[in-house]
Amino acid sequence: MAEYGYFLSCEEFGPADLVEQARMAEQAGFQSLWISDHYHPWNDAQGQSPFVWSVIGALSEAVSLPIETAVTCPTVRMHPAVVAQAAATSAVMTQGRFRLGVGTGEALNEHILGDAWPPLHIRLEMLEEAIQVMRNLFTGDEVNHHGPHYTVENARLYTVPDEPVPIDISGFGPQATSLAARVGDGFVTMMPEEPMVEQFRKGGGGGKPVSGGTKVCYGQDRSEAVRTVHRLWSNQLLPGEMGQVLPSPRHFEQLEPLITEEMISENTVCGDDVDEHVAALSAFAEAGFDRVYVNQIGPDQRAFFDFYRTKVLPQLQQGSR
Template identity: 80%
Template sequence: MPEYGYFLAGEEHDPAALVEQARMAEQAGFRALWISDHFHPWNDAQGQSPFVWSVIGALSKAVSLPIETAVTCPTVRMHPAVTAQATATSAVLTEGRFRLGVGTGEALNEHILGDRWPPLHVRLEMLEEAVQVMRRLFTGEEVNHRGTHYTVDNARLYTVPGEPVPIDISGFGPKATSLAARVGDGYITMAPQEAMVARFRKGGGGTKPVSGGTKVCYGTDREECVRTVHSLWYNELLPGEMGQVLPAPRHFEQLHELVSEDMVREKVVCGDDAEQHVSALAAFADAGFDRVYVNQISADQRGFFDFYRTKVLPRLGG
């Protein structure tokens, strides 16, 4: 039976709101936290994007839940050595309750320093090398590295946890999933696809944890929820590789018309039908996931947590 966690959306909420949501999540019975790591939101309507490592510091003292980034790109905007330092400090603050979720990233966040945005096969190479560098730094020993993509010179982390931080790798296609199976401590993906879970486990992932996430919009007026999702998170329904290659929120806004409210009704759980919420999360359990995170879209966070505490989590064993 999976554990159920809450997914904190930094693109939509300021730091204080994220910390308060984490408190409510723990009180409601959620057993873990995910938090997004963005420089930009997906669109201006979402309206926020705080520095995730500062928020994690606050979360470490506000709640006792495990915390994981979903996900950090440690390859372009932040060098893997700097990401390793931020990760190690987070693990110390949380007393070992931190996992680092990593992926190949999006141009939306990673192009901001003017670096070239590489094609996927290069980004996968960069991610694998970054994971190698970070694991060496987690030992607390001095690291010198001359690789294809990164140089590390006389670097040593002095603040490190007692155990190396687990690194879970995100993958939505076969190549990234195979990389996760080969070098990850776990696998992250956002759809309840049993075939991808099987690919991870058979490719070398074995019994390592598989985590997934989904977004819902709880509210008593289903049509209002549909409109809210369509306004704030239509980017979730854009097809193809646009999410990885578009460089600015305004470019996602230009594609808003590609997503209809009917698409939202079909693809996103909206409203207060407990059966629909339970079914959406149970689909991940049926696909073999070990941990499932859910995010509430919109401002009615208190209503969502009360609803999940009383109507949804008890039916899931959470």
Template identity: 60%
Template sequence: MVSLGYFLSCEEFGPKELVRQAKMAADAGFERLWISDHFHPWNDEQGQSPFVWSVIGALSEAVDLPVTTAVTCPTVRTHPAIIAQAAATAAEQLAGRFVLGVGSGEALNEHILGDPWPPADVRLAMLEEAVEVIRKLHGGGLVNHHGRHYTVEGARIYTCPDEPVPIYLSGFGPKATDLAGRIADGYMSTMPDADLVRRFRDAGGGAKPAQGGMKVCHAGTADEGLATAHRLWPNTVLPGDLAQILPQPRNFADASALVTRDMMAGTLPVGPDPEPYRETLKSYVDAGFDEVYVAQIGPRQDEFFEFWRTKVA
């Protein structure tokens, strides 16, 4: 049986609103939460980007749902030792219901300290070493690590859960998916791609959990839903490596000016008809995902949860 979760968008909403949405998600029957981890939104139209670890602390007091970061980049902007401490605290706050979702990141968030943005193969090597560092620190005791990318000197995390925090890895291409199968406790993607899920399992993931995320835009009409999705999230259909290499929200806005409303039509469920939502959800189920997280784009959050509870779920 697939478990359904709600995807909290830190790019669109401030911390208090995210907590409110989490409560509504629980009331609507969603069983778990994803939450994005960004320094910048993708574009200024989205308009928010609170510090995810503060929000997670608030969520731990507001709801009893499991939480996964979707996703944290533990390589450039934030040293993996700091992420290890943050994740350990989150796991304590959530009484073991926390999963650290990690990925190789985007220049959008990681360039801010002036560090160079490495090529993809180097970013994956950094991510693999970062996961190693985090797991060492979650194992308890004093940690010294002298690796190719990271140094840790005499560090120990004192507030640490009894069990290591599960680490899931995001993969949108074969190399990242193979890495997830080899080192991660689970897999994450925003595409209903059965081949990638299969690749994760064949690369060593086996029966480990696979999480998938989908965006929707419930609205009074399909045209309104598409217009809202196009205004806020045109970056989702940008081609190639642009999502990884563009450094500023304004660069995404410039590139997204080439994305027409027609280009977004059919890429996500919109409007009042529940059937496209069911069909999209089924595509993730058929692809082999164990958990599916749904993000409602735009301001109609209250209406969405009522719609999902009464018409879709």
């Protein structure tokens, strides 16, 4: 039976709005929260990017739902020893209801300190070493580490949860999926593709949780919802590796003419057709996902949560029994 959660977008909303959305999500019947971890939004129209660890602190007091970053890059902008401290504290504050989702990141967020942006195979090496460093620190023991990418000397986390923070690994292709299967506590991806789930499970993932997410735009006027998605989130339809290698929001804005409203309409659930919303989320459950997260694009958040509370979540929960 799949669990349905809400995906908080740090690129589009400030801290107070995110906390209020989390409260509405819990009241609507969502079972858990994802929250994005960015330094920049994808474009200026999205307009926000609060520090995720501060927001998680507020969320820990505002709601009782499990929380996961989707996803943190613990390799370039922040050293894994620092991410480990942030994650451990988050787990303590949520009484063990925190999972750390990690991935290889995007130049958009990670090159800001002037570091070179490595090719994928190097980023995967860095991620695997970072996970090793963080797991060692989660023990609460003193850690000394001298690896090809990271050095840690006399580091010890004094505030740690009773159980190590689970680390789920994000993957969009076979290499990252293989890494997730080999060393992750779970797998995160954004497409309901059964072959990737099978690769994860057969490659060593076994019965570990697989989580996926999607974006929708609920609204009574479908055309207006399409325009809202086109204005705010055209970037999600850019092909290939552009999402990983472009260095600033203005570069994503320069590519927006490539994405038409027709493409948005064909690839994003827009409007108030209950069956469309149910089908989009059910596709993940049918592909073998354990947790499915949905994000509402645009300002009409309260109406979205009312719609999901009364019409969408009851159907999803009935269908998963």
